Amino acid sequence: MELTGAQILLESLRREDVEVVFGFPGGAVIDIYDQLPNYPLLQHVLARHEQGAIHAADGYARATGRVGVCLVTSGPGATNAVTGIATAYMDSVPVVIITGQVPTPLIGNDAFQEVDIVGITRPCTKHNFLVKDVRDLPKVIKEAFYLAATGRPGPVLIDLPKDVQQAKCVYNYPKQIKMRSYNPTYAPNPKQVAKVADVVRKAKKPIIYAGGGVIASNASEDLTWLARTFNIPVTATLMALGCFPADDPLWLGMLGMHGTYAANMAISGADLILAVGSRFDDRVTGKLSEFAKNAKIVHIDIDPTSIQKNVAAGIPVVADCKSFLMALRQTLEADVSDASAAPVRDTPWLARLASWKEEKPLAYEQGTDVIKPQYVVEIISRLTKGEAIITTEVGQHQMWAAQFYQFTKPRSFISSGGLGTMGFGFPAAIGAQVAFPDRLVIDVAGDGSIQMCIQELATAVCYGLPVKIVILNNGYLGMVRQWQELFYAKNYCSTCLDVAPDFVKLAEAYGAAGFRVSDPGQVESVLTEAFALPKTVIVDVVVDREENVAPMVPAGKSITEMILV
């Protein structure tokens, strides 16, 4: 049977078990939208801006582990999505983006709404395609989904000219795909695993440094087994929060620029670092020459380019985190089954970590006048028992959410790590809520960031998505203000947001509910009420204007040189 390109696309999405498409129509994708009503099993969520659509697809992917799908038109539709594509790329999130393109005869003619999106997104996609012949389309879609989800996941873009959407051909969807030039390594080299097992047995002061790869490969359980069985303390990057339960005594908290004292000191004092699915980002390592000088570093990553990029790994392992941890478990389980041989960890090391945690915890003082932002996050954590899906925008509130929320499950913290994209959290929350209509999804936001994709309130209200936005409102672009205070002689240039919307009225204008709270005594009751409302809610929390995120490692300093206040 012959189908048009548009029909082939939608039929193929169904065969890839896609349930939701986040998108925004336009001239170059009308043919696809024209066919949408014929595919009732494919839910379309209409965003109000393409950036919202792509972040929502990204949030959906992070919350579920499935491939998120985004559909936008050519030219400005495609360029509006670029920030979201780069966001997904930096955090290795599987997303397939379909962009409309002007008809093939017009490509390169500066036609209306034409842009070379394949060229523009080449550096920020895992791969991209321009489909010039409808007969190539089924194979391209199959490859796009395969590429997005396998190996180190990432965004894949398909640029689809209008005439290709209209052209017809006989439809055959490939069952399997084999690409001679793409073969990611999943299983670890057994010799390397044996080496790792050996150093794990011998280490006196080991630490696990978990990264987003643990979440991406669904390896939390195996990681938790390893840590608990061998008494290895765990720290994690922003991307990996939730991979290990925050209420476990072995949990040290996040490490790096805004990491805990215990985590940063532990990394610096360890004799063995098991870096699992992390990439030694500069926000984590601080000054590289001072990073973990005394440690043997075992680095596990599915992407060979991550290994040896920033730090020299004593034992490099190219593998999927889960496959690696399972292989390590098999090797080590032999030890454990023999009770007398079960490894006993050098307890002074654990005792020192415990004392660091106790002496220099994450702290703030909540008085009776002004609300401390950290207090708000702690209340949210307590009210939700660590079981909500938390998304964030980018800035101080993001760090407070990362520090003070007690994450208990993987895929419950969704935040733009690598690119640091303001405006990410709310649309991502929409994506997560679409995936999990019954779960509590909360966007912890700043008053600056929330205004970057605020138009998506219409989307949330339109689809009845009960996303909660909690704005930690300090009237500043707080993180930049903090840098200005500490490193730029308090020159608060362009960071004060004096003119701001009334967020309560704004919520109401969109048909959502709005609350404002400025009394510390009422935070809990207002949040309780807001979380119970089955609709989109903004809670505008007026917080201490000049509260800073601490600890803080100044850029370029060693991670032990923390500003603690």
Added chain:
Amino acid sequence: MRHILSILVEDEPGVLSRVAGLFSGRGYNIETLNVAPTLTEGLSMMTITTEGDEAIVEQIIKQLRKLVTTLKVVDLTDVKSVEREMMLLRVDAEGAKRAEVLRIVDIFRCKVVDVSLDELILEVTGTQDKLGALINLLQRFGIKEIARTGAVAMRRGMQE
């Protein structure tokens, strides 16, 4: 240190800009670049020469391998290999100069591929050093134009 990379890629639109963009986007420099089809249909071979310390070149190679369209990357610097480049030169050869230019052509085993009243076009192949030496020698006669292919290279058969 100078490295010669031999890169086998899928021959499809945009593959060159994927490779070149990887270099420019990461602040690496390409010295020479050569692309042409291979014996296998649908595959092209690129030869790229680049400068960088070991860590940078290791990153370049890994990043090249990571591209979905790349099948194989070999650093020929590490193995015994043959390297050649072809160059065309338009050189002044008026009157008395001509005989001397032709003598150099002989010594360097160049070919004269175009003759006019006052100039010659020469074709020469060889290593980067040889081409450099020829340019030096001919400079005093007046080189008007050169066109070079950039290096192509191949691993030698007998390896230890």
